[in-house]
Amino acid sequence: MMSIGARIRTMVRSGLLVALALGVTAGAVAAGERHAGSVVAVDAAGGGLVLDEFGVAGVRRTVKMSVAPNAEVLISEREEPVSNFYRPFKDTAISLAEVRPGDFVVVDVGEKPGMADRVVVTHRNAGS
Numbered sequence: 001m002m003s004i005g006a007r008i009r010t011m012v013r014s015g016l017l018v019a020l021a022l023g024v025t026a027g028a029v030a031a032g033e034r035h036a037g038s039v040v041a042v043d044a045a046g047g048g049l050v051l052d053e054f055g056v057a058g059v060r061r062t063v064k065m066s067v068a069p070n071a072e073v074l075i076s077e078r079e080e081p082v083s084n085f086y087r088p089f090k091d092t093a094i095s096l097a098e099v100r101p102g103d104f105v106v107v108d109v110g111e112k113p114g115m116a117d118r119v120v121v122t123h124r125n126a127g128s
Contacts, residue, residue, distance in 0.1 A: 029065045029114045036106045036122075037063065044097035049116065051105065065109065067096055067116045075121040091120070100124070 029035065037053030040062065051063045067073070074091045075098075082088045096119070099105065103121045110117035 029109055031111050031113045033109045035063055039101050039103045039105055042099050065114050065116050071116055072118045
């Protein structure tokens with residue numbers, strides 16, 4: 001039987017290994033993934049986007065990615081008054097330059113790792 005001290009040391013080592021494993025993969029953007037988070041920075045000229053997201057197990061991380069030149073960039077806004085309950089939101093095409101820090105976005109990464117092919121602004125703070 002393990003003593004309490006030995007159990008604590010084992011748990012701490014396990015926790016450190018998990019933290020190290022998460023730290024190694026933090027920020028990596030694999031092909032075919034979907035990411036959602038608040039925009040930290042946008043480089044419209046260079047096609048860059050930085051998100052603050054809560055990843056696996058609620059671990060907060062910063063994700064940096066490129067946005068393809070032909071990427072679909074949209075803002076999704078609720079239609080008022082709602083006339084079609086099956087489609088209460090309207091998607092409008094915008095440029096990457098119109099995405100602002102503080103916007104909440106959903107980003108689809110295409111077949112090329114680290115390259116977003118669709119960015120949808122789903123929430124915009126008033127005044128941002």
